Amino acid sequence: MNAHRCGNCGSVDLEWTSGEDLTCRHCGTRYRKVPKAAPKVVIKRGANVVFGPNAKVKIKGGMDIEDGANVRIEGSLEFDLEIVELGKPREADQKE
Ligand SMILES: [Zn+2]
Structure with a gap:
């Protein structure tokens, strides 16, 4: 398992x-x-x-299923995802 680490302060105290x-x-x-x-x-x-x-399918990126496609998933699908930074909600308030 990957622990997610904050890119700004290095804390691993990240909350979903x-x-x-x-x-x-x-x-x-x-x-x-x-x-x-x-x-x-x-x-x-x-x-x-x-x-x-x-089936054990690992998909890099994502999967796009168009309307009208018939997809049945009985095996395991794994998506290769990464964590991106969205920025601080109120950057000015974080400065001390
Ligand atoms: Zn942080």
């Missing part, structure tokens, strides 16, 4: 504020988990895709 957002409790910098790249896997409308129970 939602499923994809992190806030540093030490300096208030906010981070978000996003795909490393634009979706590389695009499943087109009308496609019929089944990831079987033994």
Whole structure:
């Protein structure tokens, strides 16, 4: 497991504020988990895709499933995500 570390102050005291957002409790910098790249896997409308129970698929970036595509996921899908900095909510207030 990767421990996430604040890029500003080095604290590992990061708190998940939602499923994809992190806030540093030490300096208030906010981070978000996003795909490393634009979706590389695009499943087109009308496609019929089944990831079987033994599938172990690692996707760099994300997956884009168009409306009308039929996708069944029985195996494991892993997305390669990174944490990006969103900046401090009130930068001026952090200075002492
Ligand atoms: Zn910090």
